[in-house]
Amino acid sequence: MVSFTALTLGLSAISAALAVPAEAPVQKRGDMNFVLGPDHPLALAKRNYTLARRSNTNYVQNYKTGGTVNFSSGTNSFTINWSNPQDFVCGVGWNPGSNLPITHSGSFSVSSGVASLGVYGWTTNPLIEYYVMDWNVGISPGTLKGSFTSDGATYNIYTNTRTNEPSILGTSTFQQYISVRTSGTASGTVTVQNHFSKWASMGLNLGTMNFQVISVESWQGSGSASQSVSNTGGGNTNPPTTTKAGTTPTTTPSNGGGTTGCSAMWGQCGGIGWTGPKCCSAGTCKSSNAYYSQCL
Ligand SMILES: *[C@@H]1O[C@H](CO)[C@@H](O)[C@H](O)[C@H]1NC(C)=O
Ligand SMILES: *[C@@H]1O[C@H](CO)[C@@H](O)[C@H](O)[C@H]1NC(C)=O
Numbered sequence: 312m313v314s315f316t317a318l319t320l321g322l323s324a325i326s327a328a329l330a331v332p333a334e335a336p337v338q339k340r341g342d343m344n345f346v347l348g349p350d351h352p353l354a355l356a357k358r359n360y361t362l363a364r365r366s367n368t369n370y371v372q373n374y375k376t377g378g379t380v381n382f383s384s385g386t387n388s389f390t391i392n393w394s395n396p397q398d399f400v401c402g403v404g405w406n407p408g409s410n411l412p413i414t415h416s417g418s419f420s421v422s423s424g425v426a427s428l429g430v431y432g433w434t435t436n437p438l439i440e441y442y443v444m445d446w447n448v449g450i451s452p453g454t455l456k457g458s459f460t461s462d463g464a465t466y467n468i469y470t471n472t473r474t475n476e477p478s479i480l481g482t483s484t485f486q487q488y489i490s491v492r493t494s495g496t497a498s499g500t501v502t503v504q505n506h507f508s509k510w511a512s513m514g515l516n517l518g519t520m521n522f523q524v525i526s527v528e529s530w531q532g533s534g535s536a537s538q539s540v541s542n543t544g545g546g547n548t549n550p551p552t553t554t555k556a557g558t559t560p561t562t563t564p565s566n567g568g569g570t571t572g573c574s575a576m577w578g579q580c581g582g583i584g585w586t587g588p589k590c591c592s593a594g595t596c597k598s599s600n601a602y603y604s605q606c607l
C-alpha cells in the first residue's frame with residue numbers, strides 16, 4: 312500500500328545510522344526522545360523526517376452510501392463522476408495527515424445539485440471532521456465564525472455540530488471545522504498549516520491526525536472531477552504531529568523519581584495532537600509552533 316520512494320529510502324539510511332526503524336514514529340524511539348536538546352542529532356533528524364514524509368499518497372478514501380458514483384483512484388490522482396448519489400466522500404491522500412502544504416490540480420464540474428472539492432480529514436481526541444473546501448457548490452457549511460486570507464484567497468470559516476452521525480469512530484457527536492474558499496478553484500496549493508493555525512487561534516483545536524485526503528463530496532445532483540494530488544510542493548513545513556492515529560503516546564518517564572506527571576527538561580509539553588503532559592518538571596514550557604511545545 313505504501314510506496315517507498317527514493318526519499319523514504321534516504322530516510323531509512325539516516326534512521327539506520329541512528330539505529331531507529333525507518334517507519335517508526337518519533338515517539339517510539341523510547342527514552343531518548345525525552346532527553347533531546349534542540350540541537351541533538353535526533354531532534355534534527357526529526358525535522359528531516361518531516362521533509363522525507365513528503366511522498367506519494369498512501370491512503371484512498373472511498374466512502375459511498377448509494378446511487379451512482381464511479382470512482383477510480385491511482386497513486387496521487389483520482390477521477391470520479393456521479394449521478395443522483397447518496398452521500399459520498401472519495402479521494403486520495405495520506406494516513407496520518409500532516410500540516411504539509413497540499414497541491415491539487417485538475418477539473419471539478421458540477422452539473423446539478425451540491426458538491427465540494429478540497430482537503431478533508433479527521434482527528435481523534437478530540438474527534439473532529441475538518442474541511443478546507445477549495446470549491447463549494449451549494450453546501451451550507453454551518454455557522455460562520457470568521458474569515459482570513461491564505462494562498463491568495465479569502466476563506467470563510469464555519470463550524471458545525473454533527474449529532475449521532477457517521478464518523479471514523481462509528482456513530483458519534485462531533486464538531487466540523489470548515490474553511491471555504493470564497494472563489495472556487497479546481498487547482499491550487501492549500502497551505503494546510505495556515506488553516507490549522509487560524510482555527511487554533513479561534514479555539515478550534517484539532518487532535519491526533521487521522522487520514523487526510525483531497526476529496527470530492529456530494530449527496531445530490533451530478534458532476535465529475537479529475538484531480539492530481541501531492542504534498543511535495545513548496546511551502547513552509549513544521550515537525551509532524553508526534554502521535555499517530557491508533558498508537559498510544561509514550562508517556563514521559565519521571566525525572567529522578569519525581570512523580571509530578573510533568574515532562575522533563577527537553578520533553579514535549581504541548582501542541583496540537585499532544586495528549587501527554589502539559590507541564591514541565593524542569594524548565595518552562597515554550598511553544599515552537601502550533602504542534603510542538605517543549606520544556607526548555
Ligand atoms: C538533515 O538534512 C540536512 C540537509 O539534507 C543534512 O545536512 C543533515 O545532516 C540532516 N541531519 C540529520 C540529523 O539527519
Ligand atoms: C465516469 O467514470 C467511469 C469510470 O471511471 C468512466 O468509465 C466514464 O467514462 C465516466 N463518465 C463520464 C461521463 O465522464
Ligand SMILES: *[C@@H]1O[C@H](CO)[C@@H](O)[C@H](O)[C@H]1NC(C)=O
Nearest residue numbers: 379380381392393394533534
Ligand atoms: C458510471 O459507470 C457506469 C458503468 O460503467 C455507467 O453506466 C454510468 O454512465 C457512469 N456514470 C456516469 C455519471 O458517467
